[in-house]
Amino acid sequence: MAAAAPTLGPAYGDDMVLQRGQPVVLQGQTSPGIAVSAELGDDTARARADDKGRFTITLPARPASGSPQSLTIADASGSTTYDNLLVGDVFLCSGQSNMELPVTRALDTSNQLRVAADDGIRLLKIAKTTAPVPESDFADRPEWQAATGDTVAEFSAACFYMAKELRRRDKSVPIGLIHSNWGGSAARAWLTPAGVRSLYGEEALALLQTYSRDPFAATQEFVPQWFDWWRKEDGGREPWKNPDTLDWQPIPKFSFWNEWTGTGLDKEPRANVWLRQSFTLTADQATQAGSLSVGAIDDMDLTFVNGNPVGYTFGWGVERTYRIPAEFLRAGENEILIAANNMWDTGGFFGGPDRLFFTPGSSGDAIPLGADWEYSKSAVTSVPPRAPWDANAGIGVMHNAMVAPIGPMRLAGVAWYQGESDVGQPDYDNKLRELFSGWRAQFGSDAKMMVVQLADYGTRTSEPAASGWAQLRQEQIDAVEADANAALVTAIDIGEPSDIHPANKNDLGKRLARAFSGEPLPMPDSASLAGGSVTVTFTGIEGGLVALGGATALGVELCGETQDSCRFVTPQLTGSSMVIPADGKPATRVRHAWADAPIVNLYDGRGMPIPGFELEIAQ
Incomplete structure (x- = not known):
């Protein structure tokens, strides 16, 4: 052939x-x-494929151009041509749900969709999937599309409005946008293997590689951590060894346990719950490895x-199907x-009981597990x-499946909006450092990193208080300040305290465009x-500096060494400085907007908000 x-x-x-303006790097x-x-x-340009057929070709840098061009890749077997290519600025927009939030859920949707069409904005949307090791292909191969009311409707609103503002500023530069997001994702899910090694060590990489080859073996390596956790939380008990030590009841119905009226889980579904069922094997079936499907568990x-x-x-x-070795099985009842x-x-159960069955051997008939399970609610709440x-x-x-396959194409920058899932977790600034390093290793050293500082969300407070959200915002600042080609774009004033997904991505996109433009x-x-x-x-x-809506800036604190020492103060604004009269109390730190959902009224003359921060006071 x-x-x-x-x-x-x-x-x-x-x-x-x-x-x-950068070398055109092609990989195929x-x-x-x-x-x-x-x-x-x-x-x-020319190159030679390696022993696995992979090649990388680099063409000279080109200026921006809105005139369609064609690219042809050829070898002795034939050629492939890519048509209607533009040259401009390309961005990766990545993070969790606030970067994922589509134009249809942002402000002024109907009007914005009506004027969305722009052939100079091209979109590539990556499907959600994960992989334990870097992949060379996407689970669902995406296609580039020009911006229209239809194509932008479910595309990242913050990303699209950034592109729209950049195009307003300079129509001669086309914009390419790559949407790769997953709601609820943690920062560490987007790390490159080098970042994983740096923050979590070689053992974590090795365990992921084991999982890619043999999920069962990886589980056996990991579960001792789970055992240690459970014993510590449950007074040394080991229910998996003796399930009858638990208090078992029939499940009220096969459904999410939120619907189990009177069990307590209907009132507080955040819980650890043991579920139990049995199935019967013949002596012959018990001598063969099988597979267990337990549907999706939430x-x-x-x-x-x-x-x-x-x-x-x-x-x-996620549907669960687990390999069961023959040595784990026995003739008669199996639990x-x-x-x-x-x-x-x-x-609990996500879906119907038809998804739960055991299959003996490689081609045996499935044994249904039915809907008559038992449950035992645990006192363990962690x-x-x-x-x-x-x-x-x-x-x-997520990097392995949703970013690695992009390959080494050059980018102008990355817009990153993530952090809600990392509130309360340590070292967010170090995670960003490794993300920056990994992106630049893949997409070029000139890529600009733009970090969205978390929006205001949560309970309003009238007194200074500790805040995990504020702490993460400060770590976002720390990461940006430690990088020579990064920018912070705060959303601290355009959130919605009662909605973790604020709709004003329109202004956020404009701020991202300002940041990229320098x-x-x-x-x-x-x-x-x-x-x-x-x-x-x-x-x-x-x-x-300007205090909007009042005589003074709100949410400014002086603090000593402890949280109890923090108190609100009234600053004086003079040009680009804020002067706070000393009040005779200990003052080692100054804070602004240090709360989950602060009320912010401190801006500059352009209407750009001052981010939430904490600074040490030089004595």
């Missing part, structure tokens, strides 16, 4: 945008060892057969235990340890005590 013509990776295609696949050429306009499960752990999965809509944990909203391969907080699993945005710089007052200086201020 004739060899197939060479092709580029799955993120390259008709209608795409190539990055201007052909026959092993064969010479490959690329032609784009008057530029040509959110997390560790599943046992006859006291032996067989699978550990996080993911509320299934599921230790299920729910952290949010609905918990959350189990997360396996490195789980869906939302697995280490690198327009300085307000940032805290320093705080010093001298002459009986604390002076706080800022960078990126235009038109001086």
Whole structure:
């Protein structure tokens, strides 16, 4: 058979945008060892495929162009041509649900969709999936599309409105947008293997590689952590060894346990619950390895057969099918235990009982597990340890499936809106450092990192208080300040305290465009005590500091060493500085908007908000 013509990776295609001003890096696949050429306009380049048929070709940098161009990749077996390509600025927009939130859920949807069409904005939307090791292809191969009312409707609103503002500023530069997001995802899920190694060590990488080859073996390596956690939380008990020590009741119905009226789970579904069922095998069936399907469990499960752990999965809509070795089975009755944990909203069985069955051997008839399960609600309320391969907080699993296949194409920048899932977790600034490093290793050292500081969300307070959201916002600042080509874009004033998904992505997109364009945005710089007052200086201020809607800036605190020492103060605004009269009490730190959902009225003359921050006071 004739060899197939060479092709580029799955993120390259008709209608795409190539990055201007940087080498055009192309990666693809052909026959092993064969010479490959690329032609784009008057530029040509050649390379040779490696022993697995992979090749990388680099063409010279090109200026922005809205004139459609064609790219041809050829070797001795044939050629492949990609048509209608533009040259401009390409962005990856990534994070969790607030970057994922589509135009249809943002402000002014109908009017915005009516004027959305712009052939100079091209969109690529990556489907959600995870992988324990980097993949070369997407689960569902995406296609580049020009912006229209239909194509942008379910695309990231913050990302699209950034592009729209950039196009308003300069119509000569086309914009390419890559949407790769997952609601509820943790930052660590987007780490490259190098970032995983740096933050979590070689053992975590090795366990992920084991899972890619053999999920059963990886489970056996991981579950000792779960056992240690359970024993500590449950006074040393081990229900998987002796299930009869638990108080078992028939489940009221096969459904989410939120619907089990009178069980307590209908009032508080965030819980650890044991589920039990049995099935019968003949002597012959028990001599063969089989597979156990337990449907989808919301959110997390560790599943046992006859006291032996067989699978550990996080993911509320993920179907579980676990390999069961013959040595775990026996003739007669076999017992299934599921230790299920729910952290949010609905918990337990996701779907119907038809999804639950045991299949003996490689081709045996499935044995239904039915709907008559038993349950035992545990007194343990903490959350189990997360396996490195789980869906939302697995280490690198979203990068591996949703970013790695993009390949080494050059980008102008990355817009990152994530952090809600990491509130209360340590070292967010270090996670961002590794994300920045990983993105630049893949997409080029010139890629600008734009970090959205979390919006205001939660309970309003009238007194200074500790805040996990504020702490994470400060770590976002720390990460940006430690990077020479990063910018903070705060959303602290455009959130909705009662809605974790604020709709005003329109203004957020405009702020992202300002940041990419190099327009300085307000940032805290320093705080010093001298002459009986604390002076706080800022960078990126235009038109001086302004307190909107009142005589003074709200939410400014002086603090000593403890939280109890924090108190609200009344600053004086002078140009790009804020002066706070000393009040005779200990003052080692100054804070602004240090709350989950602060009320912010401190802006510069352009209407750009001052981010939430904490600064040490130089004495």
